[in-house]
Amino acid sequence: QRVWLNPFHPEVQGFIKEMVAELAANYDIDGFQVDDHMGLPVAYGYDPYTVNLYKLDHNGQGPPIDEKDPEWTRWRADKITDVIGDIFTTLKSRKADAVMSVSPNPHVWAYEYYLQDWDTWLKRGHVEELIIQLYRNDLGRFVYEMGSDTAEFARTHVPTSVGILSGLRGRSVPMSQIAEQVEAVRDRNYSGVAF
Numbered sequence: 012q013r014v015w016l017n018p019f020h021p022e023v024q025g026f027i028k029e030m031v032a033e034l035a036a037n038y039d040i041d042g043f044q045v046d047d048h049m050g051l052p053v054a055y056g057y058d059p060y061t062v063n064l065y066k067l068d069h070n071g072q073g074p075p076i077d078e079k080d081p082e083w084t085r086w087r088a089d090k091i092t093d094v095i096g097d098i099f100t101t102l103k104s105r106k107a108d109a110v111m112s113v114s115p116n117p118h119v120w121a122y123e124y125y126l127q128d129w130d131t132w133l134k135r136g137h138v139e140e141l142i143i144q145l146y147r148n149d150l151g152r153f154v155y156e157m158g159s160d161t162a163e164f165a166r167t168h169v170p171t172s173v174g175i176l177s178g179l180r181g182r183s184v185p186m187s188q189i190a191e192q193v194e195a196v197r198d199r200n201y202s203g204v205a206f
Contacts, residue, residue: 015051015055017051017055017058017060018049018050018051018090018091018094019060019061019064019087020060024094024097027094027098028097028098028101031043031101031102031105032101032104032105035102035105035106035109040106041109041110042102042109042110042112042140043098043102043109043110043111043112044111044112044113044142045095045112045113045114046113046114046144047114047115047116047121047125047127047144048125049091049095049115049127050091050115050121050127051087051091051125052124052125052126053078053084053123053124053125053126054078056074056078056083057074061074061087062074064090065083065086074086079123084122084123084126087126088122088126089128091127091128092128092131092132092135095132095137096135098137099111099137110139110140111137111138111139111140112138112139112140112141112142113129113132113133113138113140113141113142114141114142114144114174114205115127115129115141115143116143116144116146117143117144117145117156117159117161117162118159118161118162119161129141130161130164133165133168138165138169139169139170140169140170140171140172141165141169141170141171142171142172142174142205143156143157143162143165143171143172143173143174144174144176145157145173145174145175146175146176147176148184148188150192150195153195154199157173157195157201158199166201166202170202171201171202172201172202172203172205173192173196173201173203173204173205174204174205174206175189175192175196175204175205175206177206189206
């Protein structure tokens with residue numbers, strides 16, 4: 012079972028910003044990275060706080076029942092984008108040379124399932140390094156994801172690397188697959204790989 016801190020709640024936002032500020036002020040950090048869990052599963056957002064927040068923005072109308080309703084998805088993703096902007100500003104105000112790094116899933120999947128619109132984060136200047144998690148077993152799909160419009164745009168603006176799955180607890184990945192994927196990344200001149 013998993014639980015999520017509600018990124019729409021001001022106490023959660025304050026906690027994260029205070030943590031980033033403390034790290035930047037008290038430690039010699041090179042940067043701060045958020046991953047694919049710095050978002051919210053698309054099924055979430057029906058808690059009383061978020062519903063009331065949505066109603067305030069929609070003349071008292073509650074959110075749609077369909078968790079993937081385009082407007083409801085956009086509204087939540089935009090709220091998370093605002094949080095990322097605040098985290099970026101907090102980091103830079105405490106340590107200007109610290110790098111804001113993001114390690115999400117491919118954009119379409121990240122947006123649809125975790126409300127992460129990292130392409131917009133990047134376009135707003137809130138991402139300075141990107142490591143796209145391409146945890147795919149199929150080489151064709153792996154290569155396809157590297158060639159997506161959002162990945163191609165990212166690599167023209169910030170150092171962009173590819174995250175390769177090297178195994179999970181109870182599920183190993185063959186070394187031949189890892190080597191094949193590393194070669195595919197290098198052939199396409201990405202900034203590097205992460206495991």
